[in-house]
Amino acid sequence: MSQYLQGQTAIVTGGMRGIGLGIAQRLHAAGAQVVIWDLAVDGWDAAEQGFEPVLRQSVDVSSLASVEAAFAHVLAQVGQVEILVNNAGINGPVVPAWEYPPAAWDKVIAIDLNGVFYCCRTAIPHMRERGYGRIVNVASMAGKDGVQYISAYSAAKAGVIAFTKAAAKELAQDGVLLNCVAPAMVETPLMAEMTPEHIAASKAKIPMGRFLKVEEIANMVSWIAGPECSFTTGFVFDLSGGRATY
Numbered sequence: 001m002s003q004y005l006q007g008q009t010a011i012v013t014g015g016m017r018g019i020g021l022g023i024a025q026r027l028h029a030a031g032a033q034v035v036i037w038d039l040a041v042d043g044w045d046a047a048e049q050g051f052e053p054v055l056r057q058s059v060d061v062s063s064l065a066s067v068e069a070a071f072a073h074v075l076a077q078v079g080q081v082e083i084l085v086n087n088a089g090i091n092g093p094v095v096p097a098w099e100y101p102p103a104a105w106d107k108v109i110a111i112d113l114n115g116v117f118y119c120c121r122t123a124i125p126h127m128r129e130r131g132y133g134r135i136v137n138v139a140s141m142a143g144k145d146g147v148q149y150i151s152a153y154s155a156a157k158a159g160v161i162a163f164t165k166a167a168a169k170e171l172a173q174d175g176v177l178l179n180c181v182a183p184a185m186v187e188t189p190l191m192a193e194m195t196p197e198h199i200a201a202s203k204a205k206i207p208m209g210r211f212l213k214v215e216e217i218a219n220m221v222s223w224i225a226g227p228e229c230s231f232t233t234g235f236v237f238d239l240s241g242g243r244a245t246y
């Protein structure tokens with residue numbers, strides 16, 4: 001595989017499993033040294049995962065202090081960061097909006113939206129200083145469509161999309177590009193948190209008639225995170241199998 005990310009450092013949040021792990025593997029295959037941030041980072045099996053991250057750090061993206069401390073450690077150990085993939089996320093309860101428990105709402109927003117803001121807020125000054133950066137935020141088709149019974153998740157992902165567009169404009173002349181991806185459903189532990197009825201309904205909305213694969217997201221993210229993505233910022237790259245209409 002072409003080593004177009006050789007010499008670059010990529011932080012992937014939520015990189016211990018699922019989509020984040022797939023993205024981390026793909027960025028590594030393209031030559032990047034990868035830093036994994038996740039709540040728990042024990043039990044990494046380099047033989048199984050196919051590579052050894054340059055760092056694995058226990059980070060809670062919903063805590064600004066945790067993110068800032070982890071980023072300072074990355075700079076001290078590795079020196080520079082070119083790529084940030086904000087992938088960590090949770091679903092939360094599957095309930096009607098008017099019954100949504102406020103504490104659960106706050107937690108979903110804290111991780112899925114505030115977490116993206118905290119990581120961007122922390123990494124952007126470093127990237128601006130160096131005149132180069134690629135930030136990829138993992139949103140969801142739920143953030144474009146609004147999906148019933150996951151209103152906090154839908155709202156958080158819509159917020160990620162709007163935040164990406166706003167910050168991208170602010171950074172457009174600084175060499176720091178921010179984009180997001182809006183995937184449809186992928187078979188990961190997160191999907192298993194949905195009800196079988198919702199999973200079936202979501203699949204039925206996809207004209208290609210199948211779920212998205214982790215490798216398909218990882219391939220797209222690795223291009224957006226690379227130098228060939230040079231004139232696109234503030235964009236939402238859909239991975240919807242034909243579902244997206246805007």
Ligand SMILES: NC(=O)c1ccc[n+]([C@@H]2O[C@H](COP(=O)([O-])OP(=O)(O)OC[C@H]3O[C@@H](n4cnc5c(N)ncnc54)[C@H](O)[C@@H]3O)[C@@H](O)[C@H]2O)c1
Pocket residue numbers: 013014015016017018019020037038039040059060061062087088089090111115138139140141182183184185186187188189190191
């Ligand atoms: N699976 C899907 O169908 C799907 C579709 C569209 C978008 N997404 C998005 O993709 C991303 C990854 O989803 P996934 O399906 O791989 O989920 P997953 O549950 O398999 O993995 C999520 C990872 O994020 C980590 N994480 C959770 N809270 C965290 C926190 N506070 N700080 C740091 N790490 C934290 C988890 O420990 C886990 O390793 C999420 O943002 C999700 O919303 C998923």
Ligand SMILES: CC(C)C1=CC=C(C(=O)O)[C@@H](O)[C@H]1O
Pocket residue numbers: 091139140141142147150153183184185186190191194202
């Ligand atoms: C919660 C998560 C697995 C999820 C819910 C709904 C989706 C959809 O496309 O309707 C998915 O994209 C996914 O983010």
